[in-house]
Structures are given as C-alpha cells and as structure tokens.
Amino acid sequence: MSNFRRIALVLxxxxxxxxxxxxxxxxxxxxxxxxxxxxxxxxxxxxxLLTAExxxxxxxxxxxxxxxxxxxxxxxxxxxALQNVAELTxxxxxxxQCVVVLLGEEYYQTVHFADLxxxxxxxxxxxxxxxxxxxxxxxxxxLDKGNALSQSMSLAIGGALQQEAKRIAIGGNSLLKFAxxxxxxxxxxxxxxxxxxPSANTDAQLPDKQLGYISYREMCVFRDSSFVAELSExxxxxxxxxxxxxxxxxxxxxxxELTRTVQVTAKSVSRSTDDxxxxxxxxxxxxxxxxxxxxxxxxxxxxxxxxxxPAEVIEDVTRQAQLVAQRFLDxxxxxxxDLLGIREAFRRKQGTSEAxxxxxxxxxxxxxxxxxxxx
Amino acid sequence: MKDRVSVDQLALLYxxxxxxxxFLTLPSLxxxxxxxxSWLAVTFSFVWDGICLCFLMWxxxxxxxxxxxxxxxxxxxxxxxxxxxxxxIFFVIFVLRTNVLLSSCHKMFSVTFDVSVNWxxxxxxxxxxAFFALHxxxxxxxxxxxxxxxxxxxxxxxxxxSPFAEAELxxxxxxxxxxxxxxxxxxxxxxxxFSDYIFVYFVLxxxxxxxxxxxxxxxxxxxGAVLCITLNAVFVALFGxxxxxxxxxxxxxxxFSAASSTNGRWDWLTLSIWLVSVFVKVVVFVFCAYxxxxxxxxxxxxxxxxxxxxxxxxxxxxxxxxTTDWMLDTVIKWGVIPFSLVQYALPLLMPxxxxxxxxxxxxxxE
Numbered sequence: 001m002s003n004f005r006r007i008a009l010v011l012x013x014x015x016x017x018x019x020x021x022x023x024x025x026x027x028x029x030x031x032x033x034x035x036x037x038x039x040x041x042x043x044x045x046x047x048x049l050l051t052a053e054x055x056x057x058x059x060x061x062x063x064x065x066x067x068x069x070x071x072x073x074x075x076x077x078x079x080x081a082l083q084n085v086a087e088l089t090x091x092x093x094x095x096x097q098c099v100v101v102l103l104g105e106e107y108y109q110t111v112h113f114a115d116l117x118x119x120x121x122x123x124x125x126x127x128x129x130x131x132x133x134x135x136x137x138x139x140x141x142x143l144d145k146g147n148a149l150s151q152s153m154s155l156a157i158g159g160a161l162q163q164e165a166k167r168i169a170i171g172g173n174s175l176l177k178f179a180x181x182x183x184x185x186x187x188x189x190x191x192x193x194x195x196x197x198p199s200a201n202t203d204a205q206l207p208d209k210q211l212g213y214i215s216y217r218e219m220c221v222f223r224d225s226s227f228v229a230e231l232s233e234x235x236x237x238x239x240x241x242x243x244x245x246x247x248x249x250x251x252x253x254x255x256x257e258l259t260r261t262v263q264v265t266a267k268s269v270s271r272s273t274d275d276x277x278x279x280x281x282x283x284x285x286x287x288x289x290x291x292x293x294x295x296x297x298x299x300x301x302x303x304x305x306x307x308x309x310p311a312e313v314i315e316d317v318t319r320q321a322q323l324v325a326q327r328f329l330d331x332x333x334x335x336x337x338d339l340l341g342i343r344e345a346f347r348r349k350q351g352t353s354e355a356x357x358x359x360x361x362x363x364x365x366x367x368x369x370x371x372x373x374x375x
Numbered sequence: 376m377k378d379r380v381s382v383d384q385l386a387l388l389y390x391x392x393x394x395x396x397x398f399l400t401l402p403s404l405x406x407x408x409x410x411x412x413s414w415l416a417v418t419f420s421f422v423w424d425g426i427c428l429c430f431l432m433w434x435x436x437x438x439x440x441x442x443x444x445x446x447x448x449x450x451x452x453x454x455x456x457x458x459x460x461x462x463x464i465f466f467v468i469f470v471l472r473t474n475v476l477l478s479s480c481h482k483m484f485s486v487t488f489d490v491s492v493n494w495x496x497x498x499x500x501x502x503x504x505a506f507f508a509l510h511x512x513x514x515x516x517x518x519x520x521x522x523x524x525x526x527x528x529x530x531x532x533x534x535x536x537s538p539f540a541e542a543e544l545x546x547x548x549x550x551x552x553x554x555x556x557x558x559x560x561x562x563x564x565x566x567x568x569f570s571d572y573i574f575v576y577f578v579l580x581x582x583x584x585x586x587x588x589x590x591x592x593x594x595x596x597x598x599g600a601v602l603c604i605t606l607n608a609v610f611v612a613l614f615g616x617x618x619x620x621x622x623x624x625x626x627x628x629x630x631f632s633a634a635s636s637t638n639g640r641w642d643w644l645t646l647s648i649w650l651v652s653v654f655v656k657v658v659v660f661v662f663c664a665y666x667x668x669x670x671x672x673x674x675x676x677x678x679x680x681x682x683x684x685x686x687x688x689x690x691x692x693x694x695x696x697x698t699t700d701w702m703l704d705t706v707i708k709w710g711v712i713p714f715s716l717v718q719y720a721l722p723l724l725m726p727x728x729x730x731x732x733x734x735x736x737x738x739x740x741e
Contacts, residue, residue: 016499096489122620124486128627180615348548 033091036068037154039139041104042111043074049104050074050081051140053154054089068152070143078119095126099158101175103132103191104139114182114225121179128176131161134220136195145196148210157214161192166246170216171239182225185344186357188337190239193218193230221337229335231328238328241283241321241370242340244269250290253316261290262309262317265375273345277359280367281340285321287314288375309374322370329368333361342366377512378581382435384517385575385582386591387524388659392571393599394531394649395656396472398625399479400699401568402610406618408561409553411546413618414608419562420569421600427722428572428596432588434725435575439584441733445576446670448725451732459671461721464713466667468573470690471707473660477501478694479623480653487626487646494695501654502688505661510679513578516658523651530648531602533641534629535609542612563715567707570718574659577666625649661687 039051051072071088075081086093101120107113120126135142146153161172173181173191181189198212219231219239231239240246249264266286273279289309332339342364346356380388397417405413438448449458481497484490508516551558572592575582610628611618621627629646668683669676676683693702707714721728 016503019496019499121617125489128614176614176617179617183616344546348545351549351552 031091032094033071033085033089034094034096035085035098036152037100037102037143037158038095038098039102039104039135039143040078040107040113040116041138041140042107045076047074047076048078048081048107048116049140050078050085051143052082052085052093053143053146053152054085068146068154070140070146072140078116095123098126098154099130099162100154101130101132102139102142102157102194103134105135105137107139108134108191108220108222109227112224112226117175117179117182117225120175126175128174128179129162130175131158131192132173132175132178133157133161133192133194135193142194142196145210145212148196148198148212149214157194160214160216161194167248170236171219171243171246178222182222185347186338187224188221188228188339189223190219190221190231190339192216193220221335221339223337228337229331231331234324235328235331238324238326238331239339241267241285241325242269242281242328243267249285249321251287251317251320253313253320255310255312255316260313262287262313263290271345273342273349277346277363278365278367279342279345280369282369282371283321283325285317285370285372286375287317287372314372314374318370318372321372322368325368325370329366336361377514378578379514379583380517380578380581381583382585382588383591384514384521385578386595388517388520388655389572389575389592390595390599391520391524391527391652392574392656392659393596394527394602395652396476396571397568397603398606398628398649399483399653400475400622400624401565402607402624403619403622404703405561405565405607406611406614408565409558410618411611411615412551412553412558413561413611414547414604415551415558416562416565417604417607418600419559420566421596421604423562423566423719424569424572425593425596425600427570427719428592429589431572431575431722431725432592434722434729435579435582436584436588437726437729437733438579439582439588441736442580442582443729443732443736444580444670446673447736448579448728448732451735452728461717462667462671464717465573465576466664466671467706467710468567468714468717469660469664469667470687470693471702471710472567473657473664473691474693475699475702475707476653476657476660477691478699480650481694483623483626483650486623487629488643494692498688498691501657502661502691504654505658506679506684508658509662509665509684513581513662516655516662520655523655526648527652530645531652533645534625534649535602535606538609538613538628539605542609544608544612546612546615547608564708564711566711566715566718570722571656572722573718574663576721577663661691664690 033052034055035052036055037053039053041049041051043049049072051070053068054071055068071085073081073084073088075084082093082095103113117132120132121128143153146156149156161170162174166172170192171190173189178189178191181187193216195215195218196212197215198210201207201209201211203209203211217233217236219236221228221231237249240249244267247264247267251262251264253260253262264285264287268284270282270284271279287309338344338361342361343356343359346364347353350356402413405416409416443451446458446462449461453461477498481492481494484492484497508519553561606624606628610621610624614621614627625646629642629649664687665680665683668686669680672683
C-alpha cells in the first residue's frame with residue numbers, strides 16, 4: 001500500500017469515527033429527572049394531578065439515591081403531566097427506575113383509568129414489573145410523608161410490595177399483572193391499598209417530626225379499570241390462603257387455657273374443575289408455633305420449636321382457615337369478581353369465549369378443603 | 376484458504392444465527408397472528424427447517440470430495456439462467472433480512488438503551504465490521520463465533536431465567552385454540568425469519584468434512600429450536616394480550632426482572648452480550664449477499680470488490696426510505712413463495728443437484 005493510500009485510509013477512518021461520535025445523541029445522567037415513584041390524583045377539569053418523586057443527580061449538594069424531592073403538576077393526561085414534570089425540572093423525565101405507581105383514593109374511586117394503565121404498560125422505559133397500588137387519601141399526601149419514614153416513600157412501598165409482602169401473607173401485584181387482569185377474561189383484578197399510620201414520636205431532638213409506618217393490609221378490586229369493592233383485612237387473608245407463594249398467615253388459638261400463635265410456613269394449593277362449572281380447591285397448610293423460646297447456638301439466637309402442636313389447635317386452625325377462605329369466596333360471588341382465576345381455569349379447558357367471561361361467579365361453585373399439618 | 380470452515384465451526388455459528396434474530400420482532404408478529412399458539416407456529420417452522428437442514432447436510436456430505444460451490448452446482452444441474460434467478464432471490468433475502476435485523480436493533484438501541492443515532496451513522500460501524508470480516512474471510516467469522524459462543528449462550532440463559540420462573544405456562548392452554556390450519560399457514564407466512572441454514576450454501580466449497588456431518592449441526596439446531604420455542608412460549612405466557620404490542624421481545628423479556636435491573640443493570644449487560652449474536656448474523660448475511668453478487672457476476676472476486684460492497688451498502692439504506700412494517704407488508708409478504716423456493720425447495724433438491732453436478736464435472740474431467 002502506498003503512503004498516499006495509507007494516509008487517505010487513516011483520514012477516512014478518522015472522519016468516520018468523528019461522524020459516529022458526533023452523531024450519537026445520548027442523554028447524560030445529570031440531564032435526567034430520575035423518577036422513583038408516581039402518584040396519581042384526580043385533578044381539575046377531569047385531568048390528573050401527578051406527583052413525581054424525583055432524584056436529580058448533579059444538583060448541587062444533593063446526593064444520588066439519598067435525597068429526593070416531589071414535583072407536583074396538573075395535566076389533562078398522564079402524558080402531558082409527565083411533559084410538565086420535564087418542564088418544571090428542566091430535565092428529561094426518566095421512568096426507567098420508577099418502582100411504584102400510586103393511585104389516590106378520589107382518583108381510583110371515581111375515574112375509569114384504562115387510558116392511564118394503557119399508557120403506563122406501553123411506556124418504553126417504565127418496567128412492567130413496577131408496582132401499582134392505591135392508597136388511602138391522596139397519593140400526593142402519601143408521597144409527601146417520606147420524611148416520616150426517613151427514606152424514599154416510593155422505594156419503601158415498592159420494596160415492600162415487590163419483595164417483602166409475600167412473606168407476611170399479602171399478595172402483590174405488578175403493573176403487568178394488573179394491566180392483564182383488566183383486559184383479559186372478565187377484566188377483574190386487585191391492587192394493594194397502602195395507608196400511612198402515624199406513630200408516636202419519642203425523639204427528643206426532633207419532637208415535631210412526624211413518624212409513622214405504612215400499612216399494607218387492605219386491597220381494592222377493580223373491573224375494567226373501575227373500582228368495584230374494597231377487601232377487608234380478613235378478606236385479604238382469605239385471598240392469600242389461595243396463593244401458593246404467599247406464606248406467613250398467623251392464626252391465634254385458645255386451647256388448654258393457653259393462647260397460642262400458629263404460623264403458616266409452607267402451602268400447597270391444588271385445583272381441579274369439573275364439567276358442570278364446579279371447582280375443587282384444596283389448601284394444605286404447613287404450620288408451626290410462632291416463636292416461643294430460643295436458645296443460644298454459636299452466639300446466635302435460634303427459634304426453638306420442638307413442641308408438638310396439639311390436635312385441638314390443628315383443628316381450630318383448620319376451622320379458622322376454612323372460615324376466612326370461605327368469607328373471601330362469598331365476597332367474590334357477591335361482587336362478581338374473579339381473583340382466583342376460576343374462569344381462566346375453565347378457559348384453559350374450554351377455550352376463550354365471551355360467554356364464559358360473562359358468566360356470573362355464582363355459576364362457578366367452589367368446593368373448598370383445608371388441611372393443616374405440623375411442620 | 377480463508378473461507379475454509381469445519382463442520383463444528385459451522386454448527387456453532389448456525390446456533391448463534393438461530394438465536395440472533397428470532398427474539399426481536401418475530402414473537403410479537405406471531406402473537407398478533409395466532410395469540411398464545413405462537414410457539415406452535417415456531418415449532419412447525421423448525422420442523423420444516425429440521426427436514427431441510429438434513430437434506431442440505433446430506434448434500435454437504437456428497438460434495439465433500441469435489442467441493443463445488445453453489446453456483447457451479449446450480450449451473451451444472453439447473454442451467455445458468457435458473458441459477459442466476461435463484462442467486463438473485465438469495466440476494467434479496469439476505470438484504471431484506473439484514474435490513475429487518477438492523478432496523479430492529481436500531482429501535483432497541485433507541486428504546487432500551489436510550490441512544491438515538493441516524494441510520495447512516497448507525498450503519499457505518501456495522502458495515503465496517505462486516506467488510507473487515509469479508510476481507511478476512513469466512514473462517515474469521517466462524518472463529519469469532521467460536522470465541523463468543525459460550526458467552527452469548529450464557530447471556531441468553533441468564534435473560535431467560537427470571538421471566539421463565541415468572542411465566543405461568545398454563546396460559547398457553549388450550550393448545551391449538553387458534554386453529555391448526557391457521558397455525559400452519561402462519562408458520563409458512565412467517566417463514567422469512569427461519570431457514571438460517573441458507574448461509575451454508577455460500578460456504579459449500581469451503582467446508583472441511585471429516586467424520587461427522589449431521590450430528591454437530593443437528594445438535595445446534597435442536598438447542599436453537601428449543602431455546603426459540605421456549606422464548607416464544609414464555610413471551611406469550613408472560614405478556615398475554617400485550618404480546619402483539621411489544622415488538623421487541625428480547626428487550627421486554629430481558630429487562631423484565633426487577634431484581635436484575637437494580638443489581639448494576641445486569642439486564643443491560645446480558646442484553647448487550649446477546650446483541651452480539653445479532654451482529655454476527657448481520658455480518659454473515661452481508662457476507663452471503665456479497666457472495667451472491669460474486670456468483671451472479673460469474674467471476675471470482677480475487678481481491679475485495681468495492682463495487683459489490685457498495686451495492687450491498689446501498690441496499691442497506693432501505694430503512695431510510697421505507698419502514699420495516701412496509702417491508703413486511705409488501706416485499707416480504709409477496710415474496711414468501713419465491714423465498715420458499717430457496718429456503719425449502721432447494722435444500723430438498725440439493726443432494727440430487729450435487730449428484731448431477733458431480734457426475735457432469737467428473738464426466739468433463741474424463
């Protein structure tokens with residue numbers, strides 16, 4: 001290769017590299033308003049009031065991941081509201097790290113929010129595994145209580161519902177599962193309802209600081225993105241009994257003049273359907289006494305649970321579990337929703353049909369069997 | 376010889392090619408056509424592919440002594456005009472498949488990685504890579520495939536684990552709900568995405584056949600088929616009614632797991648590694664398109680041919696003027712019959728064509 005060709009080749013490569021480098025339109029982290037959570041409340045004139053918990057890297061003294069601020073905007077739609085967040089912060093609103101979407105009480109009870117769910121599930125950045133839930137009062141008010149928890153409200157709720165809830169007998173829901181539930185079969189699904197519970201402040205240095213915790217013990221049922229009913233704590237417990245991967249239910253039994261706590265440590269749920277619309281559901285609970293005493297083994301406290309659970313306690317727990325589960329089933333029939341996927345089980349056998357989706361839940365009798373055994 | 380390749384290398388490269396293109400737009404298109412039965416359409420497509428691959432490898436075995444190239448085989452057995460027409464169809468397929476792959480990747484960069492770039496600048500490094508590989512020969516591509524193979528397979532498995540655990544495969548019931556006729560028809564109409572073995576035609580004269588011909592290729596085919604069918608099943612089971620709307624399957628599945636995305640964006644890392652297989656596929660298809668032009672011209676390109684490279688480059692500018700949807704709804708939709716000639720009919724005839732061409736060659740030598 002002649003010198004002239006070599007130089008020409010080098011110049012060509014340099015020009016190509018320069019063109020490639022100069023044409024990439026990436027966006028740096030400091031140019032982004034990273035949204036950790038969104039709160040949606042009913043806004044003016046049928047619009048929405050959107051509160052975004054934002055982390056803005058590179059803003060003076062802010063430390064990434066430690067401090068966040070809430071930005072509240074109005075908008076006729078979620079799309080416009082997010083654009084308004086971008087205008088207000090001067091940065092591109094980034095939903096890639098958004099872990100929770102909170103629906104305020106007035107919003108979810110009065111608005112048919114199919115367009116909101118549709119927008120969120122089709123958003124390229126927002127993950128389908130993000131948590132969607134509803135809350136008592138306004139979503140803005142709840143997000144503003146982050147100081148009371150001394151951490152990001154969005155991360156606290158998202159983390160609890162994504163990872164912790166299943167261990168304390170609460171089923172959780174993701175954006176994907178909720179969107180699917182509202183658009184497939186009978187269109188019914190649930191959202192966890194979160195509630196801020198104030199607690200006493202014993203901190204002498206910050207006597208005015210509000211403290212509290214989040215309660216996750218309730219749920220709301222929706223059909224076609226409209227509110228249907230609210231489930232009580234007992235009904236939520238009933239629903240959790242039907243869910244294999246949710247454990248941690250506790251039952252209190254009084255026997256031999258002793259009040260004992262029994263905890264579910266494992267669960268097996270079996271189902272079968274017959275040709276007449278009936279469903280047999282068998283729930284097998286494995287239980288043990290709640291931690292009663294402990295002993296020091298190699299410097300660690302270890303629960304000591306070698307006591308045999310009396311037969312009367314097992315019987316009592318069986319009766320309680322049957323009762324709680326049946327209460328949930330009754331509520332399901334009363335409000336004609338299907339959180340157990342009973343219609344889906346028949347769809348898998350008979351194929352998809354509108355008639356099946358429209359059949360009332362009272363036409364699908366459930367025969368329930370609960371058995372309890374000791375761990 | 377720089378285009379020389381062993382059967383084992385060919386098999387590894389084939390597996391990369393199978394994994395490299397079917398996890399982008401195809402799953403959503405199939406879900407649009409046959410809903411939760413899309414995995415069945417994929418299964419049928421792989422059944423046809425498996426049969427054709429067996430015939431093609433049989434032809435490779437028959438060709439092991441004379442090592443005739445595709446052009447010589449078709450010229451001697453089907454006549455030169457027919458050969459040119461078939462090579463023309465091959466060229467169109469390779470160019471279209473490269474365009475569809477590149478535009479899907481372009482969208483993935485912009486949507487998943489949030490990097491926007493214009494088409495020409497996006498194409499420049501890809502073409503540079505492809506032409507460098509072309510200059511070095513097919514053996515260089517095969518060795519790259521060998522080198523990256525383990526890493527890419529691990530990345531694909533890592534991408535699958537969490538969604539597979541989340542998906543409720545019972546949602547795929549009842550099997551065949553869309554209707555078996557419709558599923559078979561869909562399998563045929565979407566055949567454009569299959570038959571990745573067609574690159575083998577263009578290295579026929581460079582394959583080193585030693586002991587095993589069928590086993591390595593069929594093992595690769597089996598692994599690739601299982602992975603693709605599983606991904607399709609997981610995709611429709613996981614996303615249900617949303618599956619037709621999510622046109623970048625691997626992107627959606629890959630970033631699905633919340634845990635993986637909060638641990639140092641492990642999802643992006645695995646997705647990026649998997650994307651390498653798409654670019655390996657692009658390089659192989661550009662190589663084949665270039666070879667098509669060489670065979671159509673009828674004179675071997677002794678040195679790197681800039682004109683042929685320029686023609687391929689110009690063809691890859693197509694997405695600047697038309698959308699992928701337009702390509703799918705027009706050229707690819709109407710081209711399914713001529714395409715199936717080279718995808719399905721030709722491999723079935725290959726052993727016969729090789730035998731005829733060999734007989735004629737030997738007769739000419741005598």
